[in-house]
Amino acid sequence: MPNIAPLSRRRFLGAAGVLGAAAALGGPGTARAAGNDVLPIGWQRLGSYPGTDAAGKRVTAILAGSSRYLIGPWYAGVYTRYLSDGHIDLKGIDERAIRTPAMAALAAATALTTGTYDPQTLSAANATIRTRNLVRTLAARHRANNADPATRWGSGWQTALWAYYTALAGWLFWEKLDGAERDHLAAMLAWEADRLTTGDNVHLVGAGGHQLYMTRRDGTVVTPGDSKAEEDNWSAATLSLAAVMMPDHPNAVRWTRRNVELLLAAAACPNDLTGSRKINGIRLSTWLQGTNIADDGTLQNHARLHPLYMVAFDQSLYQGFVFGLTNRAAPRAALHNINRTYAALVDKTFPLPDGGTSPIYRADTAEIYYPEGNDWGTHFPFYFGNFDLLVSLTAQDTGINPAAAKWERLHNEAQLDLMSRFTDGRTYGAGSENTYYGREHRIGAMAAQAYLTLFLARNSTGNRLRWK
Template sequence: MSDPPALSRRRLLGAAGSLGLAGAFGAGATGTALAADGQGVVPVNWPALGSYSGADAAGTRVTAVLAGSARYLIGPWYAATYTHYLPDGHIDLRGTDERAVRLPAMAAVAAATALVTDVYDPRTLSAANATVRTRNLIRTLAARHLANNPDPGTRWGGGWQTALWAYYTALAGWLFWDRLDTTAQGHLVAMLVWEADRLTTGDGVHLIGTGGDQLYMTRRDGTVVTPGDSKAEEDNWSAAALSLAAAMMPCHPHTARWTRRNIELLLAAAARPADLTSGRRINGIRPASWLQGTNIADDGTLENHARLHPLYMVAFDQSLYQGFVFGLANRAAPRAALHNIDRTYAALVDKPFPLPGGGTSPIYRVDSAEIHYPEGNDWGTHFPFYFGNFDLLVSLTGQDRGISPSAAVWEQRHNEAQLSLMARFPDGRTYGAAGENTYYGREHRVGVMAGQTYLTLFLARNETGDLLRWR
């Protein structure tokens, strides 16, 4: 796949360029700290964060993935999906379920990231038109959330996965903050606060309230609550919404509650049996006292969809993204986000599992980009970027110490395989046959991972030094 034109330009967040970013960021252009605006949000102070060229080897690969994916999502996919405005000026989401809400929210993150970092490839759609489309996604998604929308037929929110959808929408909105009007900004705040506040009603067993969804697959007494179905992914995507609310609105009266609950959910997500007797303390919490169960095995593996599932092991990428979320606010992320990541990564690289024809292999096949799924994969056959994305996050956060080959080696293998998939198509997409990845949001999933990993790279390999910090 040929490099998009944007790759030849220096990427400086907040710098003047074809998108006119310096004017858009107003007070941020001085490099001074920004105060909260009328919505209580502290915008990202881009110029104060320095710059990232994207010229390192891993950066070149991730940039190509993001540029291609954003070009496809905000170009052909958007044009085929949203054909007209509704009478209220919003696009028609055509539903309130995951397909109608999560997919455009993921597309918005990919497009917003590419546009504000000058990674966007305008070869088939101008940056100005891409900006209009991205803004349409953000403002419509926020307006349709139940915090802002009384119509039960068109509103979303308050569901099992909606904290994640709100996180994606609000993240895209925060990146695009000064390109949104005050109405859209207000809707984003109301949406994120509503979802974050709902999560603070949970306790040490339940995600929300005192019944329903629980934090653990296995209780402290050994009872398996949800056989073959770890709660790790739900816990860390819910934590994501809390982390973003705390980073965006540090002076909000609920920030302390969001911060505490974020740490609790991060610890619960990666809880293993050994944590139930550990004497260590993490971010002020002693896991042995607070945890009421576990979600992963002591060896770092986990089960989902009734099988040991590597795709859900790398879903801990959501925990590691907290580094860039707090980094954009020039703050340290909670160390709880790193809890047991090294064990899960070691299980991917080093732990042997039986092969169907005899012998053994780790999940990461030796000297190969291929993945060994010990108990099969019910999602399809091609997922190189899911693993390459996680490899890079692990490398950037130093969670591969003592593991060989290193995460950087695996990142190269997996992300080169990802670029080979993309090279098959001229429009920037990744997938062809349905069996390669059966998830209906497969292109959007690649885009949202690429956006978040690029932002992590921007902070970790910044010209001013590593801006990823953990407290």
């Protein structure tokens, strides 16, 4: 593999032109995709972001530490050999085997490309080789490029999200990939995007029967205690990335339309089922056939009112930077009901077990109140700090007091306190702090996307987060 020099501090470099195309294996859509369908990011038209503002310093430190851990000690402990075809051994095709390296790749690719990578324990050149290994292997093993059922992944309940992480990392790393690797990346992303445009456009996602709504408009609860908001907005993320990366692809119009539909379905509340409001050309009261959140902005997941899934609307807000990287406006649908949900975090009060009430965000502290408990663990400050930042940058905290910027500081300072306990950049210690096996990778993926949002919002050429 080539030796690649470290990138200059905090400035994006130009991407090389795309190379030739190779036909992908047959997919669910009618048109295949290859590397020459991808529009490289025009870094030369973007400015820079020094990251010297207070929020920028916090997010930079989180991204630098997390990416250093993931592409350093974590990678070295998991990927110990190359296979005969030159790819690393992913050791499976399930979520642990695919999603975790995809999130690690996104964290590392973002840090390396933006100059925020910390090389104190692994050089940028070696980190680049490892990051490329993750991206090229994940894309090559997707079923769009791989006929072996023992080693291929894709077309599953959550695989659109895994493809999103991989493709975004690869797009940032485009100049580091060869022609075959670019082809694999495009084919993978198009496959997953095409799959999400099939099936009933109102009730279902794909042929597998996954619901768009927890509650139908007639009041029937289809999936008790299990909002479909998170699934809808991670599927929308994949569609948005495909449409932005491959704007001239024959299926781009379908991807664009389905993205808007899923964004609206994700945040639909009962109030949306009446009236004449239109967003991105869709009349909510007639198109929506159900809801995923309550009118007060709360939602349920894991059979409880769950704040961690309320802040999962971060995936909708990330569309601002995805479109902004090609100087396009993101759909207004991505902002739908964000203010409503954020108000429920900050202003709405809930009963305490011993009497009295408390909001989810407790005054002047990073502590989070979970009204019905949290089944994922005890320490999640960056999940909230990340969402606070996005809400602040997109001005979705209008009328909410305190404003999102105050909460971002409190929550992200608490995140940095967690990281300060270790020297290798990780966040978590005891398993009880966060029981998800991809807990470190989730921090890295959020930090990457938070940083990219800051880069577009506070760019030297002006704020490039726009909504149409």
